[in-house]
Amino acid sequence: xxxxxxxxxxxxxxxxxxxxxxxxxxxxxxxxxxxxxxxxxxxxxxxxxxxxxxxxxxxxxxxxxxxxxxxxxxxxxxxxxxxxxxxxxxxxxxxxxxxxxxxxxxxxxxxxxxxxxxxxxxxxxxxxxxxxxxxxxxxxxxxxxxxxxxxxxxxxxxxxxxxxxxxxxxxxxxxxxxxxxxxxxxxxxxxxxxxxxxxxxxxxxxxxxxxxxxxxxxxxxxxxxxxxxxxxxxxxxxxxxxxxxxxxxxxxxxxxxxxxxxxxxxxxxxxxxxxxxxxxxxxxxxxxxxxxxxxxxxxxxxxxxxxxxxxxxxxxxxxxxxxxxxxxxxxxxxxxxxxxxxxxxxxxxxxxxxxxxxxxxxxxxxxxxxxxxxxxxxxxxxxxxxxxxxxxxxxxxxxxxxxxxxxxxxxxxxxxxxxxxxxxxxxxxxxxxxxxxxxxxxx
Ligand code: EPZ
Numbered sequence: 428x429x430x431x432x433x434x435x436x437x438x439x440x441x442x443x444x445x446x447x448x449x450x451x452x453x454x455x456x457x458x459x460x461x462x463x464x465x466x467x468x469x470x471x472x473x474x475x476x477x478x479x480x481x482x483x484x485x486x487x488x489x490x491x492x493x494x495x496x497x498x499x500x501x502x503x504x505x506x507x508x509x510x511x512x513x514x515x516x517x518x519x520x521x522x523x524x525x526x527x528x529x530x531x532x533x534x535x536x537x538x539x540x541x542x543x544x545x546x547x548x549x550x551x552x553x554x555x556x557x558x559x560x561x562x563x564x565x566x567x568x569x570x571x572x573x574x575x576x577x578x579x580x581x582x583x584x585x586x587x588x589x590x591x592x593x594x595x596x597x598x599x600x601x602x603x604x605x606x607x608x609x610x611x612x613x614x615x616x617x618x619x620x621x622x623x624x625x626x627x628x629x630x631x632x633x634x635x636x637x638x639x640x641x642x643x644x645x646x647x648x649x650x651x652x653x654x655x656x657x658x659x660x661x662x663x664x665x666x667x668x669x670x671x672x673x674x675x676x677x678x679x680x681x682x683x684x685x686x687x688x689x690x691x692x693x694x695x696x697x698x699x700x701x702x703x704x705x706x707x708x709x710x711x712x713x714x715x716x717x718x719x720x721x722x723x724x725x726x727x728x729x730x731x732x733x734x735x736x737x738x739x740x741x742x743x744x745x746x747x748x749x750x751x752x753x754x755x756x757x758x759x760x761x762x763x764x765x766x767x768x769x770x771x772x773x774x775x776x777x778x779x780x781x782x783x784x785x786x787x788x789x790x791x792x793x794x795x796x797x798x799x800x801x802x803x804x805x806x807x808x809x810x811x812x813x814x815x816x817x818x819x820x821x822x823x824x825x826x827x828x829x830x831x832x833x834x835x836x837x838x839x840x841x842x843x844x845x846x847x848x849x850x851x852x853x854x855x856x857x858x859x860x861x862x863x864x865x866x867x868x869x870x
Contacts, residue, residue, distance in 0.1 A: 453480055809831055
C-alpha cells in the first residue's frame, strides 16, 4: 500500500499535458465487444481502472496486442499499458458472457459490458455493482433501457442475468432520467446495445456528458447509425454488424480541472496542454468570477497567480454542462483558501463528502448537512497525515496538502491510482514536492 508524502506551501509552476480520459476510455473499451475485428486504442491512460477493464475483456475472450509488440498476444492486461498507449483489442463474436463479481466489485464501470454482450452474444451475466463510499449507485435505469430493447432481465443472488430475444434485440424507446438528471454509463449501455438491435431506438433524457458524444462518434465510425449522442435525445438505427476502427482517447476533463485547481490553490502558474477547454467552461467561469486569472487556447488552459485572494463561490453539482460532481471535492479543497463563505452541494451523490473530515484535519472549516457542505475561508492549512477514501477525495487531499504549510501524508493512494496517471510525476514536474512511499500502516 502506498502513500504520498507532500511538502506543501510551494506554488506550482510549469506546463503539463493532460492524459486520456478514464471515463471516456472505459465505455470505449467495452464497445470493442460489439465489433468484428481489431480496434486500436491510442492515448489510453495507464490507470488501475483501465487495467481492470482490460482484465475483464480478456476474461470475455478479448485478445490484446501492443502496436509495437510485434503483434504477439499479451498475456496480462498490465503488459498492455505504458508506451504511447497504442493497444489493439479484438473481441470474437462468440465467447464467455459472465462478468464476475470479483472484477465488478472493484470497478462499477464493469457494468458497461452488459449492453455490448447482450447485443453481440445474446446474453450476459453481470454481478450487480455494490455501492461505494460516494453513494448507492444503482443500475435500475440500465436494466430499464435494455428491457426496452426486448431483453429479459432477472436479478438473482446479486447477479443480473440478461437474455436477448431469439432473433436478437429489437429497437425500442426509453426515458432514462434519474432523480438528478440521467445516467452516464446507463446511456452508454443502452446506446451500445441499440446499435445492433433490429430497427430504431430512441433514448430520451440521455446523459449529455462528452464521454457519450465520444462513444457515439466512435461507434458511427465503426458503422453504427447514431444521431444526437451528447444531446438529450439519441436516435439509433440498428445495423447487422460493426467493424473495428481506431480511436484516440480524448483528454481527461476531470484531471485537467484537478490540475488547474491545484495551481489556483497554491497560487501558482500552470498551463495544462492537450486538453479540451470547452468541456471545462463551468470551471473557467468560476475562476473568472472568483478572480483567479485563467487563459484559454484551442487546446490548453492556464491558471496564473491571483493578485487578490479569490472569493469563495457556491457550487451545486449538475449533469454536464453543469459543475461536475467529479470536481466537487477538489473545489472544496480550493475553497479553503478563498475569502468568505461557500455552500457546496452535491445533487448527484449527496454522500460524496468523505473528504470533509480529512480537510478539516488539515485546518479547514467545513460543516456538513446532508448533501450540502458549508465552508468558511480562508483558513491556514497545516500539514498532517490524512486518509484517502475514494478517487476524487484523494485528489482533494493532495491539493490541500500542496497548499498546506509543512508535511502532509496522504494514505491509501491506491484510490488515486484508479483515475490519475502518474499524478506525483506531473506535480513534481510543476515543482510540487510529492514523494510516493510504501506505507505499511496505511491499511
Ligand atoms: C459516471 O458514473 C462516472 N464514471 C462517474 O465518475 C461520475 O461521477 C458519474 O458518471 C456522474 O457524472 C464513469 O464514467 C466510469 P451515473 P456512472 O449512472 O455512469 C443515479 C469518477 O470519479 N442512477 O451517471 O456510474 C445514481 O444514483 C467517477 O471518475 C440511478 O438512479 O454514474 C447517481 O445519483 C465516480 N439509476 C446518478 O444517477 C441508474 O441506473 C449518477 O449515476 C444509474 C444511475
